[in-house]
Amino acid sequence: xxxxxxxxxxxxxxxxxxxxxxxxxxxxxxxxxxxxxxxxxxxxxxxxxxxxxxxxxxxxxxxxxxxxxxxxxxxxxxxxxxxxxxxxxxxxxxxxxxxxxxxxxxxxxxxxxxxxxxxxxxxxxxxxxxxxxxxxxxxxxxxxxxxxxxxxxxxxxxxxxxxxxxxxxxxxxxxxxxxxxxxxxxxxxxxxxxxxxxxxxxxxxxxxxxxxxxxxxxxxxxxxxxxxxxxxxxxxxxxxxxxxxxxxxxxxxxxxxxxxxxxxxxxxxxxxxxxxxxxxxxxxxxxxxxxxxxxxxxxxxxxxxxxxxxxxxxxxxxxxxxxxxxxxxxxxxxxxxxxxxxxxxxxxxxxxxxxxxxxxxxxxxxxxxxxxx
Amino acid sequence: xxxxxxxxxxxxxxxxxxxxxxxxxxxxxxxxxxxxxxxxxxxxxxxxxxxxxxxxxxxxxxxxxxxxxxxxxxxxxxxxxxxxxxxxxxxxxxxxxxxxxxxxxxxxxxxxxxxxxxxxxxxxxxxxxxxxxxxxxxxxxxxxxxxxxxxxxxxxxxxxxxxxxxxxxxxxxxxxxxxxxxxxxxxxxxxxxxxxxxxxxxxxxxxxxxxxxxxxx
Numbered sequence: 001x002x003x004x005x006x007x008x009x010x011x012x013x014x015x016x017x018x019x020x021x022x023x024x025x026x027x028x029x030x031x032x033x034x035x036x037x038x039x040x041x042x043x044x045x046x047x048x049x050x051x052x053x054x055x056x057x058x059x060x061x062x063x064x065x066x067x068x069x070x071x072x073x074x075x076x077x078x079x080x081x082x083x084x085x086x087x088x089x090x091x092x093x094x095x096x097x098x099x100x101x102x103x104x105x106x107x108x109x110x111x112x113x114x115x116x117x118x119x120x121x122x123x124x125x126x127x128x129x130x131x132x133x134x135x136x137x138x139x140x141x142x143x144x145x146x147x148x149x150x151x152x153x154x155x156x157x158x159x160x161x162x163x164x165x166x167x168x169x170x171x172x173x174x175x176x177x178x179x180x181x182x183x184x185x186x187x188x189x190x191x192x193x194x195x196x197x198x199x200x201x202x203x204x205x206x207x208x209x210x211x212x213x214x215x216x217x218x219x220x221x222x223x224x225x226x227x228x229x230x231x232x233x234x235x236x237x238x239x240x241x242x243x244x245x246x247x248x249x250x251x252x253x254x255x256x257x258x259x260x261x262x263x264x265x266x267x268x269x270x271x272x273x274x275x276x277x278x279x280x281x282x283x284x285x286x287x288x289x290x291x292x293x294x295x296x297x298x299x300x301x302x303x304x305x306x307x308x309x310x311x312x313x314x315x316x317x318x319x320x321x322x323x324x325x326x327x328x329x330x331x332x333x334x335x336x337x338x339x340x341x342x343x344x345x346x347x348x349x350x351x352x353x354x355x356x357x358x359x360x361x362x363x364x365x366x367x368x369x370x371x372x373x
Numbered sequence: 374x375x376x377x378x379x380x381x382x383x384x385x386x387x388x389x390x391x392x393x394x395x396x397x398x399x400x401x402x403x404x405x406x407x408x409x410x411x412x413x414x415x416x417x418x419x420x421x422x423x424x425x426x427x428x429x430x431x432x433x434x435x436x437x438x439x440x441x442x443x444x445x446x447x448x449x450x451x452x453x454x455x456x457x458x459x460x461x462x463x464x465x466x467x468x469x470x471x472x473x474x475x476x477x478x479x480x481x482x483x484x485x486x487x488x489x490x491x492x493x494x495x496x497x498x499x500x501x502x503x504x505x506x507x508x509x510x511x512x513x514x515x516x517x518x519x520x521x522x523x524x525x526x527x528x529x530x531x532x533x534x535x536x537x538x539x540x541x542x543x544x545x546x547x548x549x550x551x552x553x554x555x556x557x558x559x560x561x562x563x564x565x566x567x568x569x570x571x572x573x574x575x576x577x578x579x580x581x582x583x584x585x586x587x588x589x590x
Contacts, residue, residue: 230543244464244483263468270377270544305378312547313465314472316378317386326390330397337398338405345407 029206033215033225046210052087053209054109054117056147059092060140061133061167061176062123066158067093069195069280086205089117092135103136106147114150118208121154121161121179124168128175144182153187153214154179157201159297162190162221169303180221187214190221194297197278200226220300222272231294232268234276237261255291265309266293273298377544380551388555395562400570408578416587427580427590428573448496455493459486459529483536490533497526521565527553 027040035043059067071094088094089109090102097105109117121144126132130139138146148154156179159165167176180188191201204223207215215223232238237260240246246263247254260266268276271294275286288294293309296302306316374382417423434442460466464480471477480486501522504510531550534540560566583590 232543233538242483244480244486246464262465270547300375301378306381310472311465311468312381313469315381315385315389315469315551317382318389318473320473320475322386322390323393326393327397330394331401333394334398334401335405337402341402341406 029203033203033207033223043206043210054087054089054113055120055205056089056106056109056117056151057091057094057120057122058140058143058147060121060123060125060144060161061174062158062160064093064122066122066160066193066195067091070157070198070201086118086209100136110147110150116152117150118205119147119151119154120157122157124160124164124174124176124178125182126167126174127177128173132174141182144179148183148186151186153189153208154183155201155204156180156188156190156192156221158196159192159194159300159302162192163300165194166303168301188221189214189217189223192220192222192227192298193273193275194295194302196298197226197274197280199278200274218272222298226274226278227272227298229272229274230269231271231273231276231288232266234274235268235288236276237288250291261288261291261293263311264293265307265311267296267299267302267305267308267312268294269312271296271299271302375544375548377548377551380548380555384552384555385558388558392558392561395559396567396570399562399567403571404574411585413586415585417584420581420584423584424577424581427583428576430590431576448500452493452496452500455489455496456525456529459490459493459532462486463490463532487533487536490529490536494526494529494533497522497529501526517565520560524553524557524560524564525566528557 023040023044026044027037030037030040030043057067087109090106092102095102095105123133123140125140125144127141130141133140135143156162160167160176161179164172164176164178164181167174168178180190189204191204193200200223203226204215207213215225218224218227220227232241237258240258241260241262245254245257245259247257247259247261248263249255250264255261262269266288268288275294276288279286279289295308296305299305306314310316434446458481461470461478462481463486464483467477467480501519504514504518504522528550531546531553535543535546535550538546540546557566561569580590
């Protein structure tokens with residue numbers, strides 16, 4: 001895994017990828033990034049001329065699902081090609097080297113590309129006991145700080161690195177945090193999802209390689225072009241929501257008819273991702289199309305937002321027991337207030353009349369004086 | 374914690390508790406107060422029946438005032454019924470109650486509820502405008518009148534915006550809608566909105582008092 005300075009165009013030709021396929025990929029990428037079609041040739045030109053940018057992939061507290069989603073496509077695609085054309089200088093799961101040799105490869109890549117390499121992170125970073133997750137005796141947080149120092153940008157692949165993900169879920173036993181909780185002085189692009197969509201990742205890399213700039217990001221550092229709209233707005237089941245046709249269970253008539261899954265807890269209305277458009281497995285399907293509601297996996301703290309199967313319209317904390325306690329407390333206060341009120345009424349009835357505070361007795365005019373006037 | 378998490382969680386939780394606590398507190402407190410005992414003989418022997426009759430007769434305007442108050446009555450009926458229908462028969466609201474109570478009931482089609490909500494909102498805004506611009510109404514209106522109308526209108530307005538995904542992000546609209554409901558729940562027991570409890574009993578008491586003195590109210 002050393003950096004070879006062979007332009008992409010030459011490598012594609014060597015691999016038998018036609019110019020037509022490559023241009024198609026560039027046009028698709030331009031479309032995904034919402035760039036004008038005229039920029040497709042510029043993307044191609046930039047990629048062809050580009051030397052392999054060095055990428056250091058750090059895996060922390062993760063399940064390797066993000067890497068699997070990205071790499072395990074069952075047929076080689078142009079997307080996998082673009083991945084093949086970066087210089088992946090360090091990745092635990094994929095690299096042939098191991099032990100000290102692997103760590104040395106990382107150090108060499110960092111020195112050779114200082115200030116220019118891209119860091120990809122999957123997994124959250126434990127801040128509790130440093131022994132929770134280490135690589136070659138080094139804690140994750142130390143590795144991240146060390147590697148991020150010379151990075152041009154950091155791409156957080158998956159919800160764990162972007163927001164802490166499942167490791168951060170209550171009670172967060174490892175004290176997990178996201179990359180942006182640790183690194184604050186580098187450009188960070190979050191590509192959340194559990195796992196994220198492969199095309200999103202490749203497009204972000206292509207834009208960075210082709211234009212040397214990060215895509216436009218939203219308030220959560222996600223590329224707006226992919227995370228600008230919620231899943232609900234682009235879901236093919238949306239018309240059923242508008243008509244109030246909801247599946248009541250996963251195997252009823254409504255579910256078979258493809259009705260809206262809102263009532264079964266779908267989080268599509270509050271989840272921002274391109275799942276409904278790009279889908280997985282080369283555009284085959286996505287969770288809602290497979291019959292299950294969206295879990296909201298690309299949103300922060302998605303694991304701790306109540307049941308996956310509770311509709312968004314329901315309250316997460318309120319229950320009848322609490323209301324009953326409130327009613328009992330109200331009864332106690334009401335009885336107290338009632339008895340106090342009765343006592344005041346009794347006292348007023350028994351005692352002599354007393355003017356209310358602030359009420360001045362009005363002087364009655366003398367009838368004799370009135371007659372005179 | 375996002376705004377929606379707060380609205381769905383602690384905001385509705387505490388608002389619900391305050392609502393129930395306040396309603397029970399004020400209801401018991403009022404009903405425990407002593408009633409003045411009559412100092413003269415009753416002129417009517419069927420006070421209970423006549424009290425109940427007064428409760429129902431006040432649902433329509435008295436013939437003598439018909440021309441002057443009919444609009445108020447009709448508008449009031451429309452928005453009260455509209456509010457109830459939207460609250461109880463919109464599918465998503467039924468889901469809310471189902472989540473809370475453990476059981477639900479059939480809902481109306483969204484298109485019908487949407488139309489009813491639109492009319493309800495229009496009537497409420499019209500009544501609010503009338504209260505502001507009519508000199509007599511403005512003169513007799515207090516903070517409690519304005520605030521109660523506005524706080525009742527907000528859930529309908531924000532609900533419509535949420536349903537139509539109008540303007541800002543859905544989750545923000547949904548959170549604002551839930552917060553407006555939380556505000557309504559907190560305000561309800563301690564404002565004029567409490568008339569939901571006192572309206573019918575007070576009509577009954579008034580009817581009994583009138584009939585006892587021979588006034589056919």
